Amino acid sequence: MFSGLTGRIIITVVAVLLCAVGLTSLLGYNKYKLALANIVEGRFRFVLGDIKNTLDVSVNLGVALADLRNLQELLDREKTADDQIQLIEVFDADGTVVFSTDRSNVGQVLPEDWVQLAFLTTTEAWKLHEEDGHVIGLTLISSFGAPLGGVIVSYSHAAIDQKLAQIGLDLGQITVGVIAGYGIVLVFGLIIVLGRPRRQLESMRQSIGQFLVPGGVAVPSVTDIDHLKVSVKAAVGAIDEANRKIQEIDGST
Amino acid sequence: MIKVSRRTLMTGAAGAALGAAAALPAFGAERNVFRIYMVTLRGWTDTDDGFRDYFETRRIPVQLIHRDVNRDMSKLAGIIAEIKQAKPHLVYVWGTGISIGVIGKHNAIDPAKHITDIPTVFTNVSSPIGSGLVKDLEPTGRNVTGSTFLVPMTAQISAMTSYRPVNRLGVIFNPDEQNSVETVDELRERTQVMGIKLFERPIPIVDGEPDKTTLRGLVESLVPEKIDFLYIPPDSFLSKHARDFTHAALEHRLPTFAAAEGTLKDSYALMGLISRYYNIGKLAGYQAERILVNRIAPGAMPIEGLTRYSLIINKEVAKELDLVPPMLMLRFAELS
Amino acid sequence: MTQFSDSESTKGFVTKLFVLVTALLVLAAGTAAFLIVHVFDRDLSPELDKKAAAIGRSVARQVAFAAEHGIPFEKLYGVEAFLDQVMRGNADIASIELADAAGRVRYAAGRKDTAAVDTDLLELPIDADGTNIGTVRVRISQAYLERELSGILYDVLIVLLVALLIAMELLLVVMAVSLFKPIEGISVVLERASYGDFRFRLPVDSHDEIGRLAEVYNSLARRLNEMFRQLVDDAEEVRLGQIDASIVRQVEGVVSRLTERFNFAQGKLLETFRPVSAHAVRAPLFVFIFAEEMSRPFLPIYIRELYTPIAGMSMQTAIGLPIAAFMLTIAVVTPIVGAVADRYGPRTMFLIGAVPSIIGYVGSAFAGGLFDLIGWRVLSGAGYAIVYLACQGYIAQNSLPESRAQGMAMFMGAVFAAGVCGPALGGILADQIGMRSTFVVSGGLCVAAALALIWLLPADAIEPEEGLRRVKLSDFRVVLTSPGFSALVVFIAIPNKVALTGFLFFLAPLFLDQLGNTSSETGRVMMIYGACTALLTPLAARFADSVRGHRHIVTVGCGLAGLGLLPILLQPSTALLVVGVLFFGIGHAMSIAPQLALVPESCPQACAELGHTTVLGVFRILERLGSVIGPFVASLLIGIGGPVVATAGMGALVLAGAILFGLYHLARPGSRAVVLEGRSP
Structure with a gap:
């Protein structure tokens, strides 16, 4: 039943179904990835912007970054409030960390590429993807437009990856379920739709098959392919006639 | 934790390289x-x-x-x-x-x-x-x-209008000081564009000197005009007598906006947008x-000014005038 | 046999098949999309809550700060402006409210009507100096998530449409190869057998109903041929045993009388009858054109990324170069290859054309700069022209004159279908896997097209046929002396091709990108053009034929195409650009077919002298000139006044052409009589 024409059509259609649903899921997955990244990043951008606002006030007043007394408390509070945040740091124009939620980092120097990026991108938030987390940062500009330092918030992939893995699994289940469900309906539908031409072909085969009898060609009395019947009948008749004539000629000598 | 490994690598040598990147001088005693x-x-x-x-x-x-x-x-x-x-x-x-x-x-x-x-x-x-x-x-x-160190006039007017809507503005200035006159010229031009009515009160000059006894009267003369703000241009004479006439303004519930740090200090001015010395x-x-x-x-190198200014609000004066700072200003103002 | 020539039953079954497949694909993709959106909604909401919490904390801190500076909660000033600013750039927040310690809402910002719909509410206490002074309430916008997810639905719709079209193409091919073609073979062979011709056997490629039928027939034919051979052998035996010449003649007479009435296989083997189907090229052509169309929505953006300043050339002109080079290659290659194509036959031509195309796409994917990209695009253009010609030639050869129109419709159907799906899917792919990878996919599709052709079109299936007359330079002179023809070319054909390549292929992707659209969105917009032409062209052609008003339809269509591009002057927006593309598509759908019908009408003398085909060839060449200069005209206009002016300028050009064309025919009322006269013989 699954071989032959029906089988081929079923394979084609099911393959298209597979591709369509698969591609739908894949696009959905990518869309989700983007949406999730947007929302998560939006949250940390907001936190970052909030800290930067606070810093700007002090900068406008001419206070040196290192002298900001209550900044540490603010950073710690933001980190505690959000378990996805790994680290919040404030660094000066040399890239030296002046405040950090991880106090052991204070006084250390940030990687050079971070600092370079920070001072190249002064008007908007910049982003970096490190092995174990994302980093977003905002550059602090002094009241006379010179780079003064910056703030970074780093947050872990882990939570995002976990969500993505989960959604991947969910989408996989949806895909398999939909393909299986509709695939079965499709197969039965196709078998029904293709039934008629198959039956036609079959009846035709039987009609032609009736010509064939062991050892020769018999012309059946009932057939719906009249022309062929007439033609085959005529051919058989003519060959028989010719045979008879040759026998006659042969016998007469 | 994040980037710890990189950081330990960087700590020693990075300073000099970073310095170059951030336009810093090279370290070292040889310089x-x-x-x-x-x-x-x-x-x-x-x-x-x-x-x-x-x-x-x-x-x-x-x-x-x-x-x-x-x-x-x-x-x-x-x-x-x-x-x-x-x-x-x-x-x-x-x-x-x-x-x-x-x-x-x-x-x-x-x-x-x-x-x-x-x-x-x-x-x-x-x-x-x-x-x-x-x-x-x-x-x-x-x-x-x-x-x-001048703050652009548009920024100053915008600071006032962000605090409270301004339709009528009073200004007291010293016609004898170039700075003051220039500032008022610009103020006149800007307010006209913005549809703000400006009431000018030049200080009378007596014996070639501005007459400080007239200051209180000038403030009082602005009360019937129902001005929303009193603007004080940068002027050393006005700075010197700021305490007196801003107090008069406060008595008549007039908020004062000062354009110079000197006028803000130890006075009863409500607010000012200044370039910090x-x-x-x-x-x-x-x-x-x-x-x-x-x-x-x-x-x-061009002659530059600051790109960001300090907004200073006297919160005691604000309380007395019953004009609390708008929430947005609270985020970046210095409350004194 | 009669039931197989009965097209009603075949048609009914094909319709049923297509309806079934369409319905199930739509349902399946719809179900998948619904479930996906549901899962997303469930998963993204907690993330939005976390962001709302961060925002709420910040607001609470600000209010507490004010309180700590002696500003009582109920005396806060400018809270709405403050909350508005907090909400700015956070479209996912519907509203923020501040309630006092007693729980009364004192301040609020955002949409007021959202309380009922947006049930997701977050409350945070405001504590100042250790005492609670109020609450922040942040409401999360459900609409935001819906908007965010609605993009998925667009993508799903596009995928569905593309899947349906591809499914139909594949089904057509599968059925053509597995059903219609063998049935055609059976019909022909059985019909020949009915007339006594038993020389042919049927190919047994499968063990399905058809294969079994073929086997049965082959047994029958073999049996008959064996009987005949037996007879011949017997006759030969008898003949050899005789020395009497009259008896020999008698025996020979018996056999020859038989072979006069019937045809039997000579020698041992029966000849296999293998019919060819016009469908054989449809799928490869579809895939091939699809590959080219995929790059439409992002090609200008891609060029811009490769662009490095070139002395004496603006960036716009430089971006136009590869697009123009592609068109120029088609314009140059088509007449040259057209002349030699017939020597090789469509199959070889298609395979020859696929090679530069594949190289061109892969090269484009790895292009390092503007100039090598131009080179790769020239290769792709050459391949495109060759393959297009090959398919056109195949249709012409393998359809009878009376069904040639149908054959061409099928050919154009593949081109149109590719024009609808290609840009849409290409845009999605460019967004998802990048522009370079999408070019690689194009290259892969060309390989697939070539393989499909090899499978579908056996090498022995077709014989080269005598070709058509090649267009000569002197033909231009003859044709262009006809003012009607010149008017058609100058006012209609060239401006519209200029606008097609200049606006749609060059300007629109850049403009849409500048307006902040992704490649997927650009692809969707460009699909509108494809969809308009695919859906409306046949209708417009039929309508124009029925009212015999080709000229008016062309004028109105081009007028619409031009008019639609003007509103962009009001405001540079995606919506107005979509309107432009829509009008452009409708206008072109109206005018493409009637334009071709106008060609012979416009120059009866030249047609009589050179023949319709040559005149059409001249028209095509002149039209392609417009395609080549299109990107340059557009870049020139961008240089003058930016994309808005360029778009409107393109519209004005097309509109002016339409108006002048209309005026020209108003001024020459006699032209209609000439047309009828010219047609009568």
């Missing part, structure tokens, strides 16, 4: 200390603090040699002679008078009288063009650069850094 002469009018001020602190935070080794004329301009010639002799790396001049004395007006430079061969940074000059120090704010082409000093330090460390010719 010379920069010698800078600072010439001031009346002792050590906030501006000078800003200048000194800038080098400290940037870890640029400098030797600051301070010379003060103590309001006696006749001492200036001697200081100039000393500087010419000492040949420091840079000269820092404070205020309009000292600046003109040391580097000369742009159209009257005398190499014999003025310093021309040593890079000079002027600071604390309220109107570099008006005073004739420079022709415009473009790079001078001379061995000179500097800054202006300390930040102006830092800007001078930044310009000095670019000349000394980055080796940019002073003549190739």
Whole structure:
């Protein structure tokens, strides 16, 4: 039943179904990835912007970054409030960390590429993807437009990856379920739709098959392919006639 | 934790490389200390603090040699002679008078009288063009650069209108002082565009001096005009008497906006948008850094001002006027 | 046999098949999309809550700060402006409210009507100096999430549409190869057998109903041929045993009488009858054109990324270069290859054309700069022209004159279908896997097209046929002396091709990108053009034929195409650009077919002298000139006044052409009589 024409059509259609649903899921997955990244990043951008606002006030007043007394408390509070945040740091124009939620980092120097990026991108938030987390940062500009330092918030992939893995699994289940469900309906539908031409072909085969009898060609009395019947009948008749004539000629000598 | 491994690698060597990236000087004892002469009018001020602190935070080794004329301009010639002799790396001049004395007006430079061969940074000059120090704010082409501490008028008006809607504005000014007159001209122009009605009260001049006894009367004369704000332009005379007439304004429940830090200090003005002298000093330090460390010719640097200003609100006055600062301003204002 | 020539039953079954497949694909993709959106909604909401919490904390801190500076909660000033600013850039927040310690809402910002819909509410206490002074309430916008997810639905719709079209193409091919073609073979062979011709056997490629039928027939034919051979052998035996010449003649007479009435296989083997189907090229052509169309929405953006300043050339002109080079290659290659194509036959031509195309796409994917990209695009253009010609030639050869129109319709159907799906899917792919990878996919599709052709079109299936007359330079002179023809070319054909390549292929992707659209969105917009032409062209052609008003339809269509591009002057927006593309598509759909019908009408003398085909060839060449200069005209206009002016300028050009064309025919009322006269013989 699954071989032959029906089988081929079923394979084609099911393959298209597979591709369509698969591609739908894949696009959905990518869309989700983007949406999730947007929302998560939006949250940390907001936190970052909030800290930067606070810093700007002090900068406008001419206070040196290192002298900001209550900044540490603010950073710690933001980190505690959000378990996805790994680290919040404030660094000066040399890239030296002046405040950090991880106090052991204070006084250390940030990687050079971070600092370079920070001072190249002064008007908007910049982003970096490190092995174990994302980093977003905002550059602090002094009241006379010179780079003064910056703030970074780093947050872990882990939570995002976990969500993505989960959604991947969910989408996989949806895909398999939909393909299986509709695939079965499709197969039965196709078998029904293709039934008629198959039956036609079959009846035709039987009609032609009736010509064939062991050892020769018999012309059946009932057939719906009249022309062929007439033609085959005529051919058989003519060959028989010719045979008879040759026998006659042969016998007469 | 994040990037710990990289960081340990970086800590030792990174400083120098980073310094280059962030336009910092190379570290190390082999570099010379920069010698800078600072010439001031009346002792050590906030501006000078800003200048000194800038080098400290940037870890640029400098030797600051301070010379003060103590309001006696006749001492200036001697200081100039000393500087010419000492040949420091840079000269820092404070205020309009000292600046003109040391580097000369742009159209009257005398190499014999003025310093021309040593890079000079002027600071604390309220109107570099008006005073004739420079022709415009473009790079001078001379061995000179500097800054202006004026806050653009649009920013000042916007600070007032952000605080409370302004339809009627009063201004008291000294018609005898160029700065004041220029500021009021600009104020007149801007308010006209914005549809704000301006009430001008010039201080009467008696015997060539503005008459301080008229100040209270001028404030009272603005009360019937139902002004939303009283604007005080930058003016040394008004700064000197700020406490008196801002108190009069407060009595009549008039909020005062002051354009100069001096007028805000120890007065009853509600608010002001100013260039902090300390930040102006830092800007001078930044310009000095670019000349000394980055080796940019002073003549190739434009005359700059601050790009961000300090909004100062007197919260006691606000409370008394029952005009609490808007939430948005609370986020970036300094409450004193 | 009669039931197989009965097209009604076949048609009914094909319709049923297509309806079934369409319905199930739509349902399946719809179900998948619904479930996906549901899962997303469930998963993204907690993330939005976390962001709302961060925002709420910040607001609470600000209010507490004010309180700590002696500003009582009920005396706060400018709270709405403050909250508005907090909400700015956070479209996912519907509203923020501040309630006092007693729980009364004192301040609020955001949409007021959202309380009922947006049930997701977050409350945070405001504590100042250790005492609670109020609450922040942040409401999360459900609409935001819906908007965010609605993009998925667009993508799903596009995927569905593309899947349906591809499914139909594949089904057509599968059925053509597995059903219609063998049935055609059976019909022909059985029909021949009915007339006594038993020389052919049927190919047995499968063990399905058809294969079994073929086997059965082959047994029958073999049996008959064996009987015949037996007879011949017997006759030969008898003949050899005889010395009497009259008996020999008698025996020979018996056999020859038989072979006069019937045809039997000579020698041992029966000949296999293998019919060819016009469908054989449809799928490869579809895939091939699809590959080219995929790059439409992002090609200009891609060029811009590769662009490095070139002395004496603006960036816009430089971006136009590869697009123009592609068109120029088609214009140059088509007449040259057209002349030699017939020597090789469509199959070889298609395979020859696929090679530069594949190289061109892969090269484009790895292009390092503008100039090598131009080179790769020239290769792709050459391949495109060759393959297009090959398919056109195949249709012409393998359809009878009376069904040639149908054959061409099928050919154009593949081109149109590719024009609908290609840009849409290409845009999605460019967004998802990048522009370079999408070019690689194009290259892969070309390989697939070539393989499909090899499978579907056996090498022995077709014989080269005598070709058509090649267009000569002198033909241009003859044709262009006809003012009607010149008017058609100058006012209609060239401006519209200029606008097609200049606006749609060059300007629109750049403009849409500048307006902040992704490649997927650009692809969707460009699909509108494809969809308009695919859906409306046949309708417009039929309508124009029925009212015999080709000229008016062309004028109105081009007028619409031009008019639609003008509103962009009001405001540069995506919506107005979509309107422009829509009008452009409708206008072109109206005018493409009637334009071709106008060609012979416009120059009866030249047609009589050179023949319709040559005149059409001249028209095509002149039209392609417009395609080549299109990107340059557009870049020139961008240089003058930016994309808005360029778009409107393109519209004005097309509109002016339409108006002049209309005026020209108004001024020459006699032209209609000439047309009828010219047609009558």
